[in-house]
Each structure stands twice: as structure tokens, then as C-alpha cells.
Amino acid sequence: MGFFSLTQDIAMDLGTANTIITCNGKIVVDEPSVVALDKKTNKMMAVGRKAKMMYEKTHDNIRTCRPLRDGVIADFDACEQMMRGLIKMVNSGHHLFTPSLRMVIGVPSGSTEVELRAVRDSAEHSGGRDVYLLFEPMAAAIGIGLDVEAPEGCMVVDIGGGSTEIAVISLGGIVTNNSIRVAGDDLTADIREYMSRQHNVLVSERMAERIKINVGSALTDLAENAPEDYVVHGPNRITSLPMEIPVCYQEIAHCIDKSIARIETAVLNALQNTPPELYADIVKNGIWLTGGGALLRGLDQRLTNKIKIPFHIAEDPLHSVAKGTGVALKNVHNFTFLMR
Numbered sequence: 001m002g003f004f005s006l007t008q009d010i011a012m013d014l015g016t017a018n019t020i021i022t023c024n025g026k027i028v029v030d031e032p033s034v035v036a037l038d039k040k041t042n043k044m045m046a047v048g049r050k051a052k053m054m055y056e057k058t059h060d061n062i063r064t065c066r067p068l069r070d071g072v073i074a075d076f077d078a079c080e081q082m083m084r085g086l087i088k089m090v091n092s093g094h095h096l097f098t099p100s101l102r103m104v105i106g107v108p109s110g111s112t113e114v115e116l117r118a119v120r121d122s123a124e125h126s127g128g129r130d131v132y133l134l135f136e137p138m139a140a141a142i143g144i145g146l147d148v149e150a151p152e153g154c155m156v157v158d159i160g161g162g163s164t165e166i167a168v169i170s171l172g173g174i175v176t177n178n179s180i181r182v183a184g185d186d187l188t189a190d191i192r193e194y195m196s197r198q199h200n201v202l203v204s205e206r207m208a209e210r211i212k213i214n215v216g217s218a219l220t221d222l223a224e225n226a227p228e229d230y231v232v233h234g235p236n237r238i239t240s241l242p243m244e245i246p247v248c249y250q251e252i253a254h255c256i257d258k259s260i261a262r263i264e265t266a267v268l269n270a271l272q273n274t275p276p277e278l279y280a281d282i283v284k285n286g287i288w289l290t291g292g293g294a295l296l297r298g299l300d301q302r303l304t305n306k307i308k309i310p311f312h313i314a315e316d317p318l319h320s321v322a323k324g325t326g327v328a329l330k331n332v333h334n335f336t337f338l339m340r
Contacts, residue, residue, distance in 0.1 A: 007129070008099040010090060011325035012083075013106045013139070014119065016068045017161030017184060017292060019048075019086055020322035025330070027322060029089045033161075035082040036064045042077070047085030056204050070181040071108040071163035072115045073122060083126040100129035104329040104338065106321045108163045109135040110179025116339070133339040134328050135174060136160070136321050137167030140290040143324030144314045148172055148337075153278030154285060157267060157303075157311075158321065159293025161185050164263050166270045170278055172337050178270040182262045184293050187212055194255035201234040201243045212296075217249040218260050219298030227297070249297065260299070264306050271307070286310040290320040 013020040014033070021029035031048030038045055039061050046054060055064045067079035087101070103123055107116060116133060123131045137156045138148060146154045149172040158165040161184040168176040191208040195201050203211070214230040229246040236243050267287070271279065287309055289300055294317035303311045314320045328335050 006099055007102055008090075009102045009329055010087065011104045011322065011329040012123075013136075013319075013322040013325060014068065014083070015106075015160055015321075016066070016071055016163070018318070019082070020319060021086060021090055022322050022326035022329075023090050025326055027319060029086050030319075030322075031086060031089070033068055033082065034064060034066055035078050035085065036062055037078060037081065039063050044081045044085055047082055048089070056206060069162055070185075071160060071165075071179075071183075072111060073118045076118060076122065079118075080122045080125050083122055087126055099127075101127045102130040102329070102332075103128045104132045104134055104325045104332070106136045106139045106325050107133050108160075108179055109137050109165050109167055109174060109177045110163065132328070132332060134325055134337070135165075135167070135177075137165045137177070138169060138174060138337060139322075139324030139328065140165075140314070140320040141167075141169050141288070141324065142327050143316075143320035143322065144288055144290065146288070152285075153274070153281035155270070155274075155282045155287045157263075157287060157289050157294075159183050159263065159289065159291040159296075161292065164266060164291075164293070166267055168270065168274050168278055168282065170281075172335070174337075175275065175278060176270050176273045178266050178273075180262065180266045182259055182266075183291075184212075186259045187216065187256045187293075187296075190256045190259055191216075191252060194251070195232065195234075195245070195247075196237055198251075198255075199232075199243070199245045200237050201232065201245055202237045203232060203234050207232065207234065211247055211252065215247055215249040215252050216256070217253045217297040218256070218302045220250045220253045222249065222298055225297070253298075260302065263293075264303060267303065267307060271309075283309055286312050288312050288314055290314045290317045292318055 011022045032052040034051040036046040036051040067075040140158045166178040188208045300311040
């Protein structure tokens with residue numbers, strides 16, 4: 001990127017929980033999808049980690065929000081400002097003029113035309129000249145290193161913050177697709193509801209997320225690497241007196257069981273609609289788990305036991321989609337499955 005360069009290539013995984021940007025094959029931005037706005041002027045005050053630190057701690061003059069919900073844009077203006085702020089973080093050298101952007105953006109495979117249009121408009125308003133969209137399961141498969149253009153079936157389950165994307169891929173296209181709005185945010189909500197009902201303690205969204213990270217589990221019996229109990233501090237929801245509650249992973253496994261079961265059902269539904277030849281390939285090769293949800297303890301084992309097909313966790317599940325969009329960006333003219 002020289003002094004007079006007028007275009008810049010960036011690939012973006014625009015996620016409900018985190019937004020990741022790659023440039024020249026390297027991850028240059030990995031920030032929470034949160035933006036803080038001044039309520040009076042509607043100008044951006046902070047984005048990413050700085051805004052996340054302000055989340056649920058603001059006064060009346062500041063609004064912090066997560067512009068994406070369930071994998072799609074819920075607040076168009078806030079999303080546009082967040083994208084601008086994150087793009088500014090990309091260290092692109094010194095430009096005489098602000099470069100126009102060529103972008104590849106990962107989007108949920110269950111997105112409607114209206115939702116895809118919203119992502120495209122936000123990208124164009126943020127400086128994108130050529131904007132290409134790529135379905136997240138396809139991007140995840142490319143990021144894992146699978147040969148998506150081979151005449152062989154591969155299955156990817158991408159569990160993000162707002163949606164779970166399940167796809168069977170062969171010959172550069174998605175053969176079977178199932179997208180459900182059950183993912184990491186729903187597990188966080190389950191934990192909040194459980195703590196309130198079972199322990200009478202109020203916990204914030206951020207605290208519930210910390211509980212999920214520290215003691216979240218899909219199995220009530222972890223044979224190895226069982227986490228220690230996590231101590232939760234919060235007010236009693238009736239008396240408002242401070243409480244200190246130790247939480248174990250078995251409790252969390254029980255409280256998120258129904259949401260995990262819905263993901264299991266969605267995977268089975270996708271398999272039901274898979275042609276027999278591709279089904280045979282999937283049984284032989286296994287199913288790949290990506291996204292932040294893939295890091296939930298015991299999830300791969302639980303799914304393997306339920307579905308009787310081996311599940312593999314991607315090497316870097318959090319960044320699989322971002323890496324895949326980066327590879328697609330380098331091969332824009334060769335990948336026919338990119339949407340423009």
C-alpha cells in the first residue's frame with residue numbers, strides 16, 4: 001500500500017459478538033462488535049474494546065449498543081459508524097487520499113435479501129467501492145483449509161454469537177443449508193435467567209458471558225479438564241443485598257441443555273436433507289465445528305455421541321470465517337460463489 005494507493009483490500013467477519021478484519025492475509029482488527037454513541041449528537045465516542053468496557057455502565061448521555069442481533073444488522077446507523085471506526089483501525093500506511101475499499105464480508109447463510117442489502121449498504125457507506133458477500137459456512141470451510149470446490153461433501157457447523165450456520169458444501173456451492181437463531185447470545189441469556197431463578201441473584205450480560213467462558217459446558221460429566229467453580233458476585237433480586245454464589249460447570253450444562261438440543265436438532269435436519277452420496281462423504285470425513293460456540297467444553301463429544309458422526313473442532317475456530325474471507329479476497333475473480 002503505497003503513498004498514492006487509491007484502493008485497499010480488506011476482508012471482514014462482521015459478527016454479532018466480534019468483528020474481525022484481515023488485510024494482506026493478516027488479522028489486523030479483532031474487536032467486540034460494540035459502539036458507544038453520544039446521545040445528543042449521535043457521534044461515535046468509542047468502538048470495540050473501549051466501547052465494550054463502557055457497555056452496561058453508561059449514564060444518560062451515552063448510548064452503548066451492539067448493532068448486530070441474531071447475525072443481522074439491528075441498528076443500521078450504529079453499524080455504519082462501528083464499521084467506519086473499525087476500518088480506521090486498519091494500519092494501512094500513509095495515504096495521500098482516503099483509499100476506496102474492496103471488501104469481502106461474511107454474512108449468515110440464512111440472511112434474507114433485505115438483510116444482505118443492509119450489510120451491503122453499510123459497507124458502501126463506510127467507504128466500500130467493490131463489496132462482495134460470502135456466506136459464513138463457506139468462509140469457515142475455506143478458513144479451515146477444506147477444498148470447497150472438490151466433488152466431495154464437507155459439513156461445517158459455525159456457532160457464532162447470534163446464529164448457528166450449518167451447511168453441506170460440495171463443488172463450490174452450498175448443497176444443504178440450515179441457519180437457526182440459537183447461538184452464544186442465547187446461552188448467555190439462559191445463564192442470566194437461571195441465576196435469577198435458581199439463585200435469586202441478578203447478573204449482567206457481561207457477567208453471564210464470563211460465567212459461560214469460565215464454567216460453560218455441554219456435558220454434565222467432563223472426564224478431563226473440568227473447570228473449577230466460578231464465584232459470581234451480584235445483588236439479591238429481592239433484597240438487593242450483595243451475594244456471592246459459587247457456580248459449577250454441571251449447573252451451567254443443565255441450564256443451557258435446551259439450547260444445545262436445538263442446535264443438535266438443526267444439525268440432524270440438515271443431514272436429513274443431504275443427498276446419500278454426500279452423506280457418505282460426511283460420515284467418512286466428519287463434521288467441522290467453528291465459531292466461538294465451538295469452544296464450549298464437551299460440545300464436540302456431546303454431538304458425536306448424539307449424531308454418531310465424529311465432530312472436529314477447527315484449529316482456530318474464532319478466526320475461521322475471517323481467514324476464509326481473506327482467502328476469498330485474494331481469489332475474487334476465481335471464486336464464483338462470491339456474491340456481488
